[in-house]
Amino acid sequence: FRNMRLVRILEFPVIFLGSTPWKTPSLYTLMNYADMGMGTWYPMGGMFSVVESMVRLAEEHGAVFHYNAEVEHIHTHNGLARGISLNGQMMEADLILSTGDYHHTESALLEEKDRSYSEKYWKKRKMAPSALLFYIGLNKRINGLLHHNLFFDEDFDRHAEEIYKTPKWPEKPAIYVSCSSKTDSGVAPSGFENLIVLIPVAPGLTDSEEIKKRYFEMSIDRIEKLTGESLRQHIVYKRMYAHSDFSVDYHAFQGNAYGLANTLDQTAIFRPSLRSRKLKNLFYAGQLTVPGPGVPPVIISGYVASRQIDAYLKSTSV
Numbered sequence: 001f002r003n004m005r006l007v008r009i010l011e012f013p014v015i016f017l018g019s020t021p022w023k024t025p026s027l028y029t030l031m032n033y034a035d036m037g038m039g040t041w042y043p044m045g046g047m048f049s050v051v052e053s054m055v056r057l058a059e060e061h062g063a064v065f066h067y068n069a070e071v072e073h074i075h076t077h078n079g080l081a082r083g084i085s086l087n088g089q090m091m092e093a094d095l096i097l098s099t100g101d102y103h104h105t106e107s108a109l110l111e112e113k114d115r116s117y118s119e120k121y122w123k124k125r126k127m128a129p130s131a132l133l134f135y136i137g138l139n140k141r142i143n144g145l146l147h148h149n150l151f152f153d154e155d156f157d158r159h160a161e162e163i164y165k166t167p168k169w170p171e172k173p174a175i176y177v178s179c180s181s182k183t184d185s186g187v188a189p190s191g192f193e194n195l196i197v198l199i200p201v202a203p204g205l206t207d208s209e210e211i212k213k214r215y216f217e218m219s220i221d222r223i224e225k226l227t228g229e230s231l232r233q234h235i236v237y238k239r240m241y242a243h244s245d246f247s248v249d250y251h252a253f254q255g256n257a258y259g260l261a262n263t264l265d266q267t268a269i270f271r272p273s274l275r276s277r278k279l280k281n282l283f284y285a286g287q288l289t290v291p292g293p294g295v296p297p298v299i300i301s302g303y304v305a306s307r308q309i310d311a312y313l314k315s316t317s318v
């Protein structure tokens with residue numbers, strides 16, 4: 001393609017995989033095909049409606065959910081996981097599938113003797129980017145926006161290098177703005193708009209209120225300039241979210257938002273394994289194991305782990 005806008009549109013999703021687009025294996029153009037050939041879909045009610053459907057389906061099959069509950073420890077004995085501490089209560093288990101951050105499970109929930117990977121191993125892993133996010137509610141409609149908006153008014157190559165080559169807070173980043181109220185009238189009151197601004201940033205950076213505010217102001221300036229609409233005095237809700245929030249809320253290693261990068265040497269068997277090397281009945285799924293980050297891959301990860309669990313249960317049943 002010679003048109004730089006087309007090139008950027010094709011490159012932007014690839015940046016979340018864990019490398020600059022020009023260093024990413026061409027196999028991942030499959031992502032572009034999925035976007036453009038198969039279409040971009042939106043679940044009415046937002047992504048949380050997918051979660052609600054999965055919860056309903058799991059409960060129909062007998063699953064019980066414990067909300068606002070923190071797993072504090074995995075108890076082990078003789079090469080087997082025996083149970084968990086959940087909000088201070090011991091719960092016994094025949095087997096455990098951990099779908100939380102893999103590094104957190106290993107380093108915070110297991111004793112050193114039960115860990116499959118050392119801290120040295122984790123330090124050498126390449127993480128996919130983190131994200132600086134702004135959740136914004138506006139008490140007016142914005143004409144210049146669609147549901148999905150990519151702003152390439154700044155140097156995207158430089159931004160990509162500031163994520164991967166010389167990791168630092170980007171000088172003039174590309175931004176993505178989602179305005180789901182354009183499609184879904186249920187996500188904002190009538191006459192209001194619901195925005196999420198996303199700036200991909202290098203993992204492991206230190207964020208602060210001051211840094212977040214600076215990028216917030218910059219994003220608002222650019223959206224105002226490019227849409228020709230005033231925003232500031234119409235903001236009725238604002239929340240800023242970055243690395244430290246991902247670490248606190250999700251125990252995300254290095255504050256990552258997209259798990260372990262999908263580089264060639266971190267693909268398939270080169271990723272942390274779906275099954276613990278130390279505890280026969282401890283399994284993993286999610287964005288730090290196989291196949292990789294993204295909602296469809298983590299669902300596949302759960303499916304592949306369930307097949308391994310089936311095989312394990314068959315092998316142990318008499």
Ligand SMILES: Cc1cc2nc3c(=O)[nH]c(=O)nc-3n(C[C@H](O)[C@H](O)[C@H](O)COP(=O)(O)OP(=O)(O)OC[C@H]3O[C@@H](n4cnc5c(N)ncnc54)[C@H](O)[C@@H]3O)c2cc1C
Binds near residue numbers: 250292296
């Ligand atoms: C801003 C953003 C935009 C994205 N956009 C897309 C997109 O357009 N398309 C796409 O495919 N993917 C997208 N992704 C990526 C996708 O959301 C993730 O890859 C996916 O949700 C990871 O799923 P997971 O189950 O591995 O981890 P998570 O969704 O993080 O789930 C793990 C859960 O475990 C919990 N947990 C961790 N430790 C404990 C503990 N000790 N006790 C109890 N609970 C614990 C966490 O709180 C969390 O709820 C996006 C991600 C972000 C942040």
